[in-house]
Amino acid sequence: MSIFVDNSTTLLVQGITGRDGSFHARQMMEYGTKVVGGVTPGKGGQMFEETVPIFNTVAQAVAATGANTSVIYVPPPFAADAMMEAAAAGVKLIVCITEGVPVLDMTKVYPYVKEMGARLLGPNCPGLITPGQSKVGIIPGRICMPGPVGVVSRSGTLTYEIVNLLTKAGIGQSTCVGIGGDPINGTNFIDALAAFEADPQTKVVAMMGEIGGTDEQEAAEFVRTQMTKPVVGFIAGQTAPPGRRMGHAGAIISGSAGTAAEKIEAFEKAGMGIAKRPMDFVELVKARL
Amino acid sequence: MNIHEYQAKEILRRHGVPIPEGDIATTPDAAEALAVKYGVPVMVKAQVHVGGRGKAGGVKYCATPAVAREKATAILGMDIKGLTVLKVLVTVAEDIGSEAYVGIIVDRATKKPVFMVSAAGGIDIEEVAATTPEKIKYHPVDPRYGLRTFEAMEMGFFLYQDVKQARAAAKIMQQLYAAFIESGCSLAEINPLVVTPTGKVVAVDGKMVIDDNELERLPAIEALRDESSEDPAEVDARKANLTFIKLDGNVGCVVNGAGLAMATMDLVKYYGGDPANFLDIGGSSNPEKVVNALRIITADKNVKAILFNIFGGITRTDDVANGIVTATKANPLTVPIVIRLTGTNEELAMKILTENGFSASSDMDEAVQKAVALATGAAA
Numbered sequence: 003m004s005i006f007v008d009n010s011t012t013l014l015v016q017g018i019t020g021r022d023g024s025f026h027a028r029q030m031m032e033y034g035t036k037v038v039g040g041v042t043p044g045k046g047g048q049m050f051e052e053t054v055p056i057f058n059t060v061a062q063a064v065a066a067t068g069a070n071t072s073v074i075y076v077p078p079p080f081a082a083d084a085m086m087e088a089a090a091a092g093v094k095l096i097v098c099i100t101e102g103v104p105v106l107d108m109t110k111v112y113p114y115v116k117e118m119g120a121r122l123l124g125p126n127c128p129g130l131i132t133p134g135q136s137k138v139g140i141i142p143g144r145i146c147m148p149g150p151v152g153v154v155s156r157s158g159t160l161t162y163e164i165v166n167l168l169t170k171a172g173i174g175q176s177t178c179v180g181i182g183g184d185p186i187n188g189t190n191f192i193d194a195l196a197a198f199e200a201d202p203q204t205k206v207v208a209m210m211g212e213i214g215g216t217d218e219q220e221a222a223e224f225v226r227t228q229m230t231k232p233v234v235g236f237i238a239g240q241t242a243p244p245g246r247r248m249g250h251a252g253a254i255i256s257g258s259a260g261t262a263a264e265k266i267e268a269f270e271k272a273g274m275g276i277a278k279r280p281m282d283f284v285e286l287v288k289a290r291l
Numbered sequence: 292m293n294i295h296e297y298q299a300k301e302i303l304r305r306h307g308v309p310i311p312e313g314d315i316a317t318t319p320d321a322a323e324a325l326a327v328k329y330g331v332p333v334m335v336k337a338q339v340h341v342g343g344r345g346k347a348g349g350v351k352y353c354a355t356p357a358v359a360r361e362k363a364t365a366i367l368g369m370d371i372k373g374l375t376v377l378k379v380l381v382t383v384a385e386d387i388g389s390e391a392y393v394g395i396i397v398d399r400a401t402k403k404p405v406f407m408v409s410a411a412g413g414i415d416i417e418e419v420a421a422t423t424p425e426k427i428k429y430h431p432v433d434p435r436y437g438l439r440t441f442e443a444m445e446m447g448f449f450l451y452q453d454v455k456q457a458r459a460a461a462k463i464m465q466q467l468y469a470a471f472i473e474s475g476c477s478l479a480e481i482n483p484l485v486v487t488p489t490g491k492v493v494a495v496d497g498k499m500v501i502d503d504n505e506l507e508r509l510p511a512i513e514a515l516r517d518e519s520s521e522d523p524a525e526v527d528a529r530k531a532n533l534t535f536i537k538l539d540g541n542v543g544c545v546v547n548g549a550g551l552a553m554a555t556m557d558l559v560k561y562y563g564g565d566p567a568n569f570l571d572i573g574g575s576s577n578p579e580k581v582v583n584a585l586r587i588i589t590a591d592k593n594v595k596a597i598l599f600n601i602f603g604g605i606t607r608t609d610d611v612a613n614g615i616v617t618a619t620k621a622n623p624l625t626v627p628i629v630i631r632l633t634g635t636n637e638e639l640a641m642k643i644l645t646e647n648g649f650s651a652s653s654d655m656d657e658a659v660q661k662a663v664a665l666a667t668g669a670a671a
Contacts, residue, residue: 022605078507079508102504102507103504104475104502104504104508105397105502105504106472106475106505108402109403109434110434110435112402113433113435128604141604142603142604145634155550156550157549157551158548158550158551158604159546159547159548159551159604160548160551160553160554162602163551163554163602166602166633183549183550185399185477186397186402210550212553213553215399216400217399236554238551239553239556240557240560241556241557241560241566242553242556242569279558279561280656281656
């Protein structure tokens with residue numbers, strides 16, 4: 003078992019002929035992900051790597067392949083439309099890797115995707131991987147191995163660091179999910195935690211948060227009230243200086259919320275294990291398995 | 292990106308918001324001439340990207356053109372929280388009856404633009420938010436409809452009893468919302484929104500923060516950038532596509548990814564060191580970025596040791612290794628360097644480094660401890 007992606011995932015790559023899209027499409031295919039189609043307007047009818055058909059639109063691709071998942075590697079000005087196009091075509095899981103999507107675009111994308119009944123991961127995220135089954139995005143496959151730990155993180159490379167430490171210590175993962183660091187993202191910590199709670203393979207969850215916002219505090223409250231499985235947490239930015247103020251409104255909306263100290267306190271209150279250093283995850287997770 | 296008050300006011304004025312006349316001056320002569328042109332009294336206001344200008348003495352009331360000259364002389368060149376004032380805004384001083392606050396921010400929780408309005412506006416609005424939150428009304432806007440008139444009126448009546456004033460405020464809020472959307476803002480605010488003794492509703496101060504991700508498609512907004520009011524090292528880093536924030540410590544850090552960069556700084560502190568900076572070289576690798584990163588870091592004379600922490604995913608570690616070799620050949624290092632590389636093309640990277648006389652490890656914890664020890668030893 004796993005969450006969000008597995009052997010039944012059939013994937014479209016939006017932007018498959020671009021520099022990043024083609025590189026990562028190849029990497030995903032090598033990993034064993036079922037890449038069933040690509041989308042690049044104007045290149046419909048061509049083949050990618052001689053095996054993957056390319057379509058002009060997501061709707062055509064879905065009609066021809068029945069894909070249930072799409073991953074987006076298109077440049078920022080086109081990313082919002084790409085996400086909505088996937089949702090309109092009936093794709094159920096949309097993973098947007100693109101970094102630099104304007105937040106005002108996301109205020110429109112988020113409600114639309116929700117209305118279409120799709121799940122969005124990202125934007126500005128590394129995607130997700132269920133080791134041994136399916137990789138959607140850019141998480142390096144070779145640092146992962148199948149096992150009982152659910153991983154959810156706001157960061158990219160920090161996630162790799164911790165997954166790598168776990169794997170080296172012989173501790174595998176059920177699914178690793180990078181939710182992305184943008185202010186508005188499709189899937190948050192609570193969504194992933196709820197899915198891990200319901201997943202029989204997952205025994206322990208490792209969660210990596212960052213300073214800013216209140217997502218981690220809300221996640222901690224969810225852990226306290228709704229979860230039976232142990233969770234180990236880390237907050238990056240414990241020593242970051244207070245950010246340059248965003249005028250009065252920033253202070254008003256967040257109050258004192260968003261500091262590392264406050265988030266760690268919320269973790270403690272929820273009875274979570276707290277990793278002070280990335281390497282602490284190994285012992286803390288091991289003790290809870 | 293921050294823009295100045297006078298720039299925000301120009302945008303708001305174009306959207307129809309009533310704003311007292313004003314213009315920018317860079318010399319006391321020009322400030323005096325503007326005071327004559329508009330008629331006194333005027334306000335002389337420092338234009339710097341920092342809050343609390345008034346409390347720092349950067350905003351002054353001037354009853355005569357001569358006073359405007361005198362205050363401009365004092366404010367130009369003044370240091371406010373580390374930033375030098377190079378421009379002042381000279382603007383007509385309105386008589387103030389009451390002060391309200393009107394702001395919009397993109398809210399993470401509701402995932403919408405959210406209005407915040409309060410009749411208790413002015414320089415102590417944060418205090419109001421902290422101690423009497425019931426005095427602030429929050430209103431999320433559905434971006435598909437924009438701010439509809441009935442919503443704006445509801446907020447207008449929250450601020451003012453008088454229907455004329457409520458209606459004027461509602462119109463200003465719709466104009467502010469239009470400016471917020473069209474300028475790609477993450478924040479826009481009017482504080483204070485003033486009712487004059489004659490009942491006019493006017494915006495006396497305005498602030499806008501632009502979402503950096505919007506700048507590529509909004510060249511007219513990008514053109515408002517004032518590099519003279521930014522940290523030179525940060526300007527340099529931005530041009531090299533690096534995210535850099537200078538700090539006070541002595542361990543210079545070069546990392547890929549913001550989360551890992553923050554975790555690296557935390558680990559430096561954990562082992563008793565002090566990071567000199569936050570520097571994220573980003574996802575896609577390219578030796579040129581590493582060369583620029585080293586140039587920026589070594590320009591900081593406080594740096595006693597340099598720490599590279601690279602986890603290669605998209606980033607190819609051999610590109611980073613080549614960047615280190617190229618940069619140090621051109622400009623030999625005068626401080627020790629500790630390199631931690633792992634991930635994509637790690638073996639090749641290690642080979643490149645070893646052949647050029649560098650040593651590298653693949654363990655983050657070990658590398659951080661070593662860098663801290665070197666920096667501390669050098670500082671002692």
